[in-house]
Amino acid sequence: MKDVVFGQIYPVDSPVHRADPRAKLLIMIVYIVTVVFVPSFMLYAVLALVLLAVTLMSRVPPLKVLRSLKAIIVLAIVTFIFTVLLNDGAGKEKELETFGFFVNFGPFYICGSGLLSGGRIMCRIILLILGPTLVTLTTTPVDMADAVEWLLTPLKLIRVPVHAFGMIMSIALRMIPTLFEEAQRMMNAQKARGACFDHGNIFKRAGALIPVLIPLFVSAFKRAGDLADAMESRCYNGGKGKTRMKVLRFSAGDVFAMLFFAALLFFVLVCTYNWWNWGWTEFFRMDMIEPV
Amino acid sequence: MSIISVKNAEYVYNSGLEDEVVALRGVSFDAREGEFIALVGSNGSGKSTLARLLNGLYLPDAGEVIVDGKNTLKAKGKDLFDIRRSVGVVFQNPDNQMVASIIEDDVAFGPENLGLPSAEIKERVEWALDCVGMLEYRKGTPFRLSGGQKQRIAIAGVLALRPRVMVLDESTSMLDPRGKKEVMDTVRRIREKEGMTVIMITHFPDEAATADRVIALDKGRIVIDSDAHSALSDVEKLRNYGLDAPLGARIAHELKKHGLDLGGNIITDGELREALCRLR
Numbered sequence: 001m002k003d004v005v006f007g008q009i010y011p012v013d014s015p016v017h018r019a020d021p022r023a024k025l026l027i028m029i030v031y032i033v034t035v036v037f038v039p040s041f042m043l044y045a046v047l048a049l050v051l052l053a054v055t056l057m058s059r060v061p062p063l064k065v066l067r068s069l070k071a072i073i074v075l076a077i078v079t080f081i082f083t084v085l086l087n088d089g090a091g092k093e094k095e096l097e098t099f100g101f102f103v104n105f106g107p108f109y110i111c112g113s114g115l116l117s118g119g120r121i122m123c124r125i126i127l128l129i130l131g132p133t134l135v136t137l138t139t140t141p142v143d144m145a146d147a148v149e150w151l152l153t154p155l156k157l158i159r160v161p162v163h164a165f166g167m168i169m170s171i172a173l174r175m176i177p178t179l180f181e182e183a184q185r186m187m188n189a190q191k192a193r194g195a196c197f198d199h200g201n202i203f204k205r206a207g208a209l210i211p212v213l214i215p216l217f218v219s220a221f222k223r224a225g226d227l228a229d230a231m232e233s234r235c236y237n238g239g240k241g242k243t244r245m246k247v248l249r250f251s252a253g254d255v256f257a258m259l260f261f262a263a264l265l266f267f268v269l270v271c272t273y274n275w276w277n278w279g280w281t282e283f284f285r286m287d288m289i290e291p292v
Numbered sequence: 293m294s295i296i297s298v299k300n301a302e303y304v305y306n307s308g309l310e311d312e313v314v315a316l317r318g319v320s321f322d323a324r325e326g327e328f329i330a331l332v333g334s335n336g337s338g339k340s341t342l343a344r345l346l347n348g349l350y351l352p353d354a355g356e357v358i359v360d361g362k363n364t365l366k367a368k369g370k371d372l373f374d375i376r377r378s379v380g381v382v383f384q385n386p387d388n389q390m391v392a393s394i395i396e397d398d399v400a401f402g403p404e405n406l407g408l409p410s411a412e413i414k415e416r417v418e419w420a421l422d423c424v425g426m427l428e429y430r431k432g433t434p435f436r437l438s439g440g441q442k443q444r445i446a447i448a449g450v451l452a453l454r455p456r457v458m459v460l461d462e463s464t465s466m467l468d469p470r471g472k473k474e475v476m477d478t479v480r481r482i483r484e485k486e487g488m489t490v491i492m493i494t495h496f497p498d499e500a501a502t503a504d505r506v507i508a509l510d511k512g513r514i515v516i517d518s519d520a521h522s523a524l525s526d527v528e529k530l531r532n533y534g535l536d537a538p539l540g541a542r543i544a545h546e547l548k549k550h551g552l553d554l555g556g557n558i559i560t561d562g563e564l565r566e567a568l569c570r571l572r
Contacts, residue, residue: 142392
């Protein structure tokens with residue numbers, strides 16, 4: 001829990017770790033959009049290659065990145081099974097013809113078309129998890145909070161208190177370990193006096209937590225008061241005229257990376273919709289029997 | 293010239309309610325530039341309230357507090373800003389003073405609020421962390437540090453504002469003996485190097501003994517205000533106000549009662565040792 005500052009970060013020095021967190025955040029968003037648009041296995045393979053290249057560049061062991069899939073593997077499998085079972089291949093006659101098998105039992109079906117879309121959805125889920133995982137493995141939550149604040153800056157125009165959001169995020173990150181430690185201490189104090197947190201049904205357990213939660217809340221409020229005093233003493237006045245020590249600046253590499261991912265999104269769109277009837281895009285759609 | 297001047301300051305909590313508490317009943321003192329003042333008093337004597345009056349965090353209900361020629365009652369905007377940057381306050385609990393999760397970001401908080409350019413902030417952060425001897429930890433997080441180290445970071449956070457007065461509001465009371473020593477050594481070093489005015493609120497007599505001047509509060513009034521030696525060697529008087537004299541002063545006092553007058557106003561262990569050695 002004490003690691004909330006460094007989060008999941010894998011502590012090595014690499015171009016990916018050093019990249020501007022804002023660039024990483026933007027790239028992550030573009031990447032997610034790209035994954036959602038991809039219709040074919042060929043293009044998934046392209047994205048997977050890009051992801052592998054970035055992973056190698058970040059010097060995070062690829063296995064470490066893959067391990068993040070443990071949390072969603074059940075979701076991915078359940079999604080796959082239901083996609084297969086509920087897909088009757090309607091409107092996909094060509095696909096059905098190609099594979100030539102169709103099993104029907106009750107409301108469920110197994111057919112080539114269903115297996116194809118199930119596989120694609122699996123790929124999509126996996127790629128959607130791996131990309132952001134790589135970002136969290138190479139960026140501290142503090143840097144991420146800065147990046148989110150920067151991304152929200154345009155909202156200042158409609159008087160959204162963006163600076164306050166940033167401050168709240170930063171203080172929350174700062175306070176989580178402190179409060180967690182305190183909760184632990186209080187639970188120990190209660191345990192020493194005979195409280196039991198791991199027996200009985202769920203209601204009993206929740207009830208046992210009340211004597212921990214109430215003092216925790218009281219102390220959190222007291223801390224908040226102290227912190228406000230300390231912040232005011234250090235000339236805080238709501239962020240008016242505040243400057244920053246760490247001025248974030250996009251490096252050439254950051255710009256290049258962002259352009260690359262924008263180009264990747266464009267490439268995926270061209271391959272998917274074949275706007276200009278370029279022949280070579282066929283290659284990336286070769287596993288697609290039905291057009292989009 | 294006095295940098296802080298408190299005139300007949302009164303402060304009441306929950307004024308007009310049934311749980312009204314009068315914390316300060318007419319307190320007056322002047323702090324000169326470069327002085328090292330220890331503010332002592334038993335619990336509820338109003339010493340922490342006084343600390344918050346000194347930088348305009350609280351405003352006096354009667355009387356006034358003047359910092360570097362500016363009255364905290366009338367200060368708004370820019371003036372209040374100037375008061376807070378000239379009087380830095382370090383509070384009791386180091387955990388409740390830290391804003392950021394990375395040490396150098398936390399120290400930078402003050403200068404960032406002043407609106408300084410990035411290069412100058414960096415310079416100040418380095419200087420402040422160097423002053424408290426924590427420069428090597430700059431990229432780390434405060435969670436893994438000891439209490440004394442955390443409090444030194446808090447001091448650095450205040451130093452980065454380049455204040456003229458540093459107020460320490462019981463800043464050592466939550467620390468173990470080693471942490472206390474770390475913080476006291478840091479304060480002494482800063483005083484020697486920067487000649488900063490320090491007002492230290494404490495209820496440890498031995499800490500008060502390191503100051504030049506001691507002010508004792510009792511029930512919201514100043515009851516002693518004199519140089520450290522005469523204030524802290526008066527064991528009986530301190531006891532009347534619920535305060536302990538430093539160990540050295542107490543031993544000298546007991547010896548005197550038993551017929552051995554060591555002479556002089558002994559307050560520190562070192563002075564006691566010297567006086568005893570002179571007897572041989």
